[in-house]
Amino acid sequence: MLQLLNNIKQTEVEFDRIRIWDFYLTFPNEARRIKFPIDLLELKKVFKDKANNPYEDLIDPQRIIQRMKPYQSSALKYLSAYGLIDSGLFLKNIIKRTDKELPKELELKLVEISIExxxxxxxxxxxxxxxxxxxKERTGLIEYKYDRK
Structure with a gap:
């Protein structure tokens, strides 16, 4: 979660948005199923090239992301308890990184990132x-039909 928050442009992110991003960080092979916008088609090629292993395919990604929700929520509650994300906004399902500095050891771990x-x-x-x-519409992971556009 911290890796995501440290690399995004936005200062505030919706809970469902960060859940979807966390899903793709956990299962990068699933990114090839996203309906990519035209300006990101080059990036789609990167994910299609990695799609050779059928054992990495998830049978039901929607169920997996629903099963991940309690863990994702717990991780964010933990970050909130340590003051790394704004606890007031978290109660409103908005995730915002605070100015609190990370421990150096954790910061070094966040810098280590695979190419994938x-x-x-x-x-x-x-x-x-x-x-x-x-x-939500492009990924198909979370129900969106009754959400406001």
Missing amino acids: KSNVIKLITGFSDLSLWGI
Whole structure:
């Protein structure tokens, strides 16, 4: 979660948006199933090239992201308790990184990032201009039909 928060343009992010991003950081192979906008088609090629292993395919990504929700929520509650994200906004399902500095050891771990995760973060920052509804619609991971556009 901290890796995501440290690499995005926005200062505030919706809870469902960061859940979706965390899903793709956990399962980067699933990014090839996203409906990419035209300006990110080059990045889609990177994910399609990695799609050779059928054992990495998830059978039901929607169920997996729902099962991840309690863990994602707990991780964010932990960050809130340590003052790393704004606890008042967190209660409103908005995630905002505070100015509190990370311990040096943790900061070093966040810098270590694989090429695959780096590509996912590029993808995430490319999708940052889309509305939450748009991200839900393009990924198909979370129900969006009754959300406001």
